[in-house]
Amino acid sequence: MTTNLQDRVDLTAVTRAAANAAKAGAASSDVERAGWLAAVADALDAHVDELVELADAETRLGPVRLKGEVARTTGQLRLFARVITEGSYLEAVIDHSVPSATPPAPDLRRVLKPVGPVAVFSASNFPFAFSVAGGDTASALAVGCPVIVKAHSGHLQLSIRTAEIVTQALTDAGAPEGIFALVSGRENGTALVQDPAVKAVGFTGSIPGGRALFDLAVSRPDPIPFYGELGSLNPVVITEGALSTRAAELAEGLAASFTLGAGQFCTKPGLVFVPAGTGFAGEVAAIANTKPGAPMLTDRISDAYPKGLQDLAAQAGVAVVGGTVDQYATADGAAAVVLSTTAETVLEHPDALLEECFGPTTLLIEYRDRAELERALGVLPGNLTATVHAQPGEDVSGLVDQLSELAGRVLFNGWPTGVAVNWAQQHGGPWPATTSLFTSVGATAVRRFQRPVAYQDAPQELLHPALRDGNPLGIPRRVDGVLALP
Amino acid sequence: MTTNLQDRVDLTAVTRAAANAAKAGAASSDVERAGWLAAVADALDAHVDELVELADAETRLGPVRLKGEVARTTGQLRLFARVITEGSYLEAVIDHSVPSATPPAPDLRRVLKPVGPVAVFSASNFPFAFSVAGGDTASALAVGCPVIVKAHSGHLQLSIRTAEIVTQALTDAGAPEGIFALVSGRENGTALVQDPAVKAVGFTGSIPGGRALFDLAVSRPDPIPFYGELGSLNPVVITEGALSTRAAELAEGLAASFTLGAGQFCTKPGLVFVPAGTGFAGEVAAIANTKPGAPMLTDRISDAYPKGLQDLAAQAGVAVVGGTVDQYATADGAAAVVLSTTAETVLEHPDALLEECFGPTTLLIEYRDRAELERALGVLPGNLTATVHAQPGEDVSGLVDQLSELAGRVLFNGWPTGVAVNWAQQHGGPWPATTSLFTSVGATAVRRFQRPVAYQDAPQELLHPALRDGNPLGIPRRVDGVLALP
Numbered sequence: 004m005t006t007n008l009q010d011r012v013d014l015t016a017v018t019r020a021a022a023n024a025a026k027a028g029a030a031s032s033d034v035e036r037a038g039w040l041a042a043v044a045d046a047l048d049a050h051v052d053e054l055v056e057l058a059d060a061e062t063r064l065g066p067v068r069l070k071g072e073v074a075r076t077t078g079q080l081r082l083f084a085r086v087i088t089e090g091s092y093l094e095a096v097i098d099h100s101v102p103s104a105t106p107p108a109p110d111l112r113r114v115l116k117p118v119g120p121v122a123v124f125s126a127s128n129f130p131f132a133f134s135v136a137g138g139d140t141a142s143a144l145a146v147g148c149p150v151i152v153k154a155h156s157g158h159l160q161l162s163i164r165t166a167e168i169v170t171q172a173l174t175d176a177g178a179p180e181g182i183f184a185l186v187s188g189r190e191n192g193t194a195l196v197q198d199p200a201v202k203a204v205g206f207t208g209s210i211p212g213g214r215a216l217f218d219l220a221v222s223r224p225d226p227i228p229f230y231g232e233l234g235s236l237n238p239v240v241i242t243e244g245a246l247s248t249r250a251a252e253l254a255e256g257l258a259a260s261f262t263l264g265a266g267q268f269c270t271k272p273g274l275v276f277v278p279a280g281t282g283f284a285g286e287v288a289a290i291a292n293t294k295p296g297a298p299m300l301t302d303r304i305s306d307a308y309p310k311g312l313q314d315l316a317a318q319a320g321v322a323v324v325g326g327t328v329d330q331y332a333t334a335d336g337a338a339a340v341v342l343s344t345t346a347e348t349v350l351e352h353p354d355a356l357l358e359e360c361f362g363p364t365t366l367l368i369e370y371r372d373r374a375e376l377e378r379a380l381g382v383l384p385g386n387l388t389a390t391v392h393a394q395p396g397e398d399v400s401g402l403v404d405q406l407s408e409l410a411g412r413v414l415f416n417g418w419p420t421g422v423a424v425n426w427a428q429q430h431g432g433p434w435p436a437t438t439s440l441f442t443s444v445g446a447t448a449v450r451r452f453q454r455p456v457a458y459q460d461a462p463q464e465l466l467h468p469a470l471r472d473g474n475p476l477g478i479p480r481r482v483d484g485v486l487a488l489p
Numbered sequence: 490m491t492t493n494l495q496d497r498v499d500l501t502a503v504t505r506a507a508a509n510a511a512k513a514g515a516a517s518s519d520v521e522r523a524g525w526l527a528a529v530a531d532a533l534d535a536h537v538d539e540l541v542e543l544a545d546a547e548t549r550l551g552p553v554r555l556k557g558e559v560a561r562t563t564g565q566l567r568l569f570a571r572v573i574t575e576g577s578y579l580e581a582v583i584d585h586s587v588p589s590a591t592p593p594a595p596d597l598r599r600v601l602k603p604v605g606p607v608a609v610f611s612a613s614n615f616p617f618a619f620s621v622a623g624g625d626t627a628s629a630l631a632v633g634c635p636v637i638v639k640a641h642s643g644h645l646q647l648s649i650r651t652a653e654i655v656t657q658a659l660t661d662a663g664a665p666e667g668i669f670a671l672v673s674g675r676e677n678g679t680a681l682v683q684d685p686a687v688k689a690v691g692f693t694g695s696i697p698g699g700r701a702l703f704d705l706a707v708s709r710p711d712p713i714p715f716y717g718e719l720g721s722l723n724p725v726v727i728t729e730g731a732l733s734t735r736a737a738e739l740a741e742g743l744a745a746s747f748t749l750g751a752g753q754f755c756t757k758p759g760l761v762f763v764p765a766g767t768g769f770a771g772e773v774a775a776i777a778n779t780k781p782g783a784p785m786l787t788d789r790i791s792d793a794y795p796k797g798l799q800d801l802a803a804q805a806g807v808a809v810v811g812g813t814v815d816q817y818a819t820a821d822g823a824a825a826v827v828l829s830t831t832a833e834t835v836l837e838h839p840d841a842l843l844e845e846c847f848g849p850t851t852l853l854i855e856y857r858d859r860a861e862l863e864r865a866l867g868v869l870p871g872n873l874t875a876t877v878h879a880q881p882g883e884d885v886s887g888l889v890d891q892l893s894e895l896a897g898r899v900l901f902n903g904w905p906t907g908v909a910v911n912w913a914q915q916h917g918g919p920w921p922a923t924t925s926l927f928t929s930v931g932a933t934a935v936r937r938f939q940r941p942v943a944y945q946d947a948p949q950e951l952l953h954p955a956l957r958d959g960n961p962l963g964i965p966r967r968v969d970g971v972l973a974l975p
Binding site: 029071089094096108109111116118119221228384395399403407410412413414415421425427431434440442445446453457461462 | 594
């Protein structure tokens with residue numbers, strides 16, 4: 004359990020330690036691992052002030068937001084502790100033998116086991132919840148997988164300190180040596196994805212960065228699963244009914260959502276489809292203009308923001324309705340910008356207009372009728388979220404079907420920023436939102452790091468406790484096709 | 490629902506029809522789809538004699554085996570009908586809103602939806618169970634995904650006739666136009682994997698063929714999941730205790746298993762670890778030599794068999810204990826061959842010795858002690874199965890842990906050929922056994938073709954029935970973290 008942060012660490016020693024720890028991880032009980040997660044959560048909570056100060060210095064996200072994010076992170080660790088002690092995550096299935104069948108059926112019992120060491124790539128925009136002790140780490144540790152975190156360079160000192168706290172808490176809680184490590188540097192990152200000891204990858208970041216690592220993971224001699232969350236435009240559709248009923252409330256809600264955290268959320272509403280000719284864009288811009296500029300996460304991000312805006316604004320048919328695209332990074336940071344275009348323009352130039360722009364900006368897209376709206380939605384790439392604002396009585400069922408194809412979470416009369424950490428959450432969607440049919444947030448995130456193994460005619464004492472007669476763990480199981488509660 | 494078998498079909502028309510059918514598939518009820526599967530099963534059973542005759546002419550597998558395989562195939566279709574009507578496969582989760590939480594938690598409800606059109610690549614060695622109406626087709630249709638089968642050239646006429654029967658049965662059962670299609674030819678196969686309308690691939694076949702298609706699937710602009718079952722050596726470990734207690738029975742069992750179906754099962758025991766210096770190889774060879782030669786599936790396979798044998802036998806340290814490696818395809822077909830080597834030799838030349846040889850042959854590997862055995866197991870690639878033969882009282886727990894890392898199914902005192910189709914089955918394992926953390930046989934195979942979608946604050950009438958208040962489908966659901974039976 005070492006925190007090695009030279010760009011040239013002995014990565015082989017780190018991955019070898021993780022491979023060794025994988026055996027102990029697989030052998031550990033759910034109760035033991037729940038204890039590890041609780042210990043990490045408690046330790047982070049105990050150090051919240053120190054960590055928030057470090058995080059604020061590196062990310063400029065502000066103490067209020069950062070304190071909330073620590074709470075989210077420790078809550079997440081505790082959720083996964085509950086998930087594993089509940090036991091359904093093991094998907095225990097028992098089919099007793101059927102000697103009279105043709106051919107005779109053996110006794111067969113199936114359980115999910117940890118996949119082995121997992122490489123976790125931290126995100127810049129959530130220095131706690133999607134970083135060293137974030138959701139990928141928590142869900143992998145929860146099922147018994149060793150974790151090697153690749154620190155994000157945007158908050159390296161925070162990463163080092165967090166890793167120290169995590170390491171100490173794990174050691175104190177009796178977790179095996181090598182179950183957790185931190186490395187840094189691009190070179191170590193690419194080496195990790197290719198290391199034979201690493202069996203899966205969790206990643207949150209940009210489309211180009213994620214795609215490059217995905218390509219490495221799948222081109223290994225033994226390809227491994229790459230769970231990447233890459234990019235999302237998070238389309239919002241506002242119907243005529245909703246706009247005519249509550250335009251002011253919608254403008255307020257949208258402005259608050261797309262400027263939240265300087266627009267640096269993966270669920271920021273980046274595209275908003277609105278009925279044509281209503282002046283809604285102006286309303287949004289008027290509110291957004293009152294929002295103070297906010298500092299961005301890193302210099303690279305604040306440099307990229309005006310560049311992205313200018314590229315969008317330079318497209319024929321795109322108007323700047325609020326703010327200016329000629330802004331550059333200042334002490335105050337990025338100011339909100341509202342752009343506007345038409346569905347027709349999007350249909351003509353989808354590639355140029357459907358580019359994610361990280362920062363406090365949104366593109367309003369005016370549609371003339373439902374048919375045009377549906378055509379425009381038809382050219383969108385996959386997303387984490389899709390939202391509809393409609394009034395009771397409006398028929399939006401076809402629209403909801405279309406949005407369900409486009410995203411992993413469909414919201415009604417709300418805003419996509421804010422991702423609850425619970426059992427039902429789905430944070431993932433069709434490419435390029437994510438690279439898999441899984442979620443990176445919520446209880447089922449653990450399934451990414453598990454592999455099924457079935458035991459045929461095994462003696463009781465050699466079976467995983469989840470599969471033994473009498474259900475010693477007291478967990479939900481499927482027995483001879485019938486799901487049974489403990 | 491057309492059966493188009495020119496090598497140059499209008500593939501775009503086929504995939505467009507599938508994309509259209511995807512909407513109807515997603516909208517269909519579980520009861521409706523269970524009806525489709527039952528109709529296909531009934532139709533295949535009704536045509537069993539005709540189909541077996543066609544299959545025997547093309548595959549030479551014999552009417553007894555083929556009749557059994559039709560029963561397995563229709564049983565599989567009916568199992569998936571039960572799986573979807575039981576409803577757990579939807580993984581319905583409801584988290585009610587918690588207005589008092591910080592931040593307030595919305596109402597969130599998650600369900601699994603069909604991923605969209607699926608391309609299915611048939612295998613040569615199971616002309617029914619892993620072909621046109623086999624497990625991939627059945628599990629994809631079960632969850633509402635349109636299926637486009639790429640026929641295996643080894644049984645093209647059977648594929649065409651099966652597709653006709655399937656198509657007619659689906660039409661009669663009211664399934665949507667375009668929900669099922671058959672294409673053939675390598676060019677169509679590669680085009681299918683790259684077609685934007687295709688959202689996932691199921692494949693059973695060789696490592697080189699599977700890897701080539703996997704590489705295409707993951708290098709698309711929008712990578713898609715590729716569920717491939719590629720290759721497996723299926724190691725068997727016989728302990729000293731087992732061998733000293735029941736050598737004759739083990740020799741009989743092994744000889745029967747590795748020669749079954751002319752050794753053309755993906756679960757054929759291809760490597761057998763036995764204590765050194767016992768003469769067990771001779772016993773196996775003596776029995777295997779009494780087995781009649783059996784015809785192989787295709788000329789390509791019967792040509793490759795002696796070549797594979799010769800390559801293995803040419804390795805230093807490998808002895809031919811039974812049969813001859815100089816055999817060539819005859820009317821009688823392939824005869825059994827028993828090879829023998831030592832664990833030491835395997836450790837020296839793992840790559841050369843750990844090559845799957847499709848046909849009635851097995852390689853016995855003599856180990857001197859448990860430590861050498863464990864070292865040799867440590868160099869094996871991933872497998873579908875791993876087997877241990879041991880006596881009560883022998884400590885094999887460490888061995889079982891090691892085998893669990895190596896394979897998706899671990900057998901005790903049995904033989905891996907024979908894959909029960911039930912709820913607990915796991916037919917898949919670490920690379921190159923399969924390319925994913927899923928199974929291609931058994932109830933959970935459906936999960937490969939589903940994607941989660943969560944609905945936030947949705948009106949009741951817009952929710953999937955699985956997620957509505959009052960549980961109208963009467964299925965198991967998790968509500969506010971608690972799994973509840975209907």
